Amino acid sequence: MKLVKLIANLGYGSRKDVTALFRSGRITDGAGDVLYTDDVVPLDTIRVDDEPLDPPAGLVLMMNKPLGITCSRKDPGRVVYDLLPPRYSVRSPAMSSVGRLDRDTTGLLLFTDDGALLHRIISPKTQVTKVYEATLAQDLRGDEGELFASGTMMLESEKEPLAPAELEVLGPRHARLSVTEGRYHQVRRMFAATGNNVETLRRVSVGGLVLGDLPLGEWRPLDASEVALIFAA
Structure with a gap:
């Protein structure tokens, strides 16, 4: 793929806009040398206004x-x-x-x-686990973990029971819940079904990828x- 089309596909402008960037010398290599539309160079060496080019498709x-x-x-x-x-x-x-x-x-x-x-x-089918931390309006009553893990829990307006989910109690009103589904407002609805309400909710990981200190x-x-x-x- 020619550089003009590739850079346009990355959102830097239309092909006409990108051609103008080349003509004005704003597209360079890592050494600061001006590139031209017919140059063949590794993508990771390209700079636009001295900033690295965004990664190609697969980002x-x-x-x-x-x-x-x-x-x-x-x-x-x-x-x-x-x-x-x-x-x-x-x-x-x-x-x-x-x-x-x-x-x-x-x-x-x-x-x-x-x-x-x-x-x-x-x-x-992939069953990627999503982990959420929740603070609740009321103290946990004690049987939520067993209910969530049962694989028989039904939510209002749903026709299929929830897949088993794992509850970790972090405090009287603080819990971590691991789910493998992504139903509409699932975590909030699960706690609501036990008579409790979620006050704050934060997703901390997807599979083995952890949010960390971002x-x-x-x-x-x-x-x-x-x-x-x-x-x-």
Whole structure:
């Protein structure tokens, strides 16, 4: 693929826009030498305005999603895509969130432009475990762990029971819940079914990939070894 098309696909502008970047000398190699449209160079040596070129298709990002932001492209309020560089919204193929966290849930959110990877992560067949930490409005009553692990728990308006989930009690009103499904508002609905309400909810890991100390509202790309961790747990 020619450099102009490749760089345009990464969201830096139309082919005409990218051609203008070349003509103005804003696309260089790692040594600062100006590149031309017909040059053949490794992608990891290309710079745009002295910044490394974004990774090509197959990009995977992790974000520490803050409160009050939705996983949508059309919500009238703030959306998670507002936290990414604008060019990420016009890449081809497009970047999409891997599943969703609701407006009032924080924590680990993944993005990718690899459709096959996205579907592999969210597929029920893969059974990638998602771990959430919740603070609750009332003390745990004591039987939630057994109920969640039973594989027979039914949620309102659902026709199939939930897959077994693991509850770890961290305090009277603080718990960690591991689930392998991604039903609508699942964690909140599970606690609601026991007569309790979730006050704060944070996703801390997906598979073996842990959020760690990534600051709230920040994001970073993942390398291949980190992507592999998603399927390692």
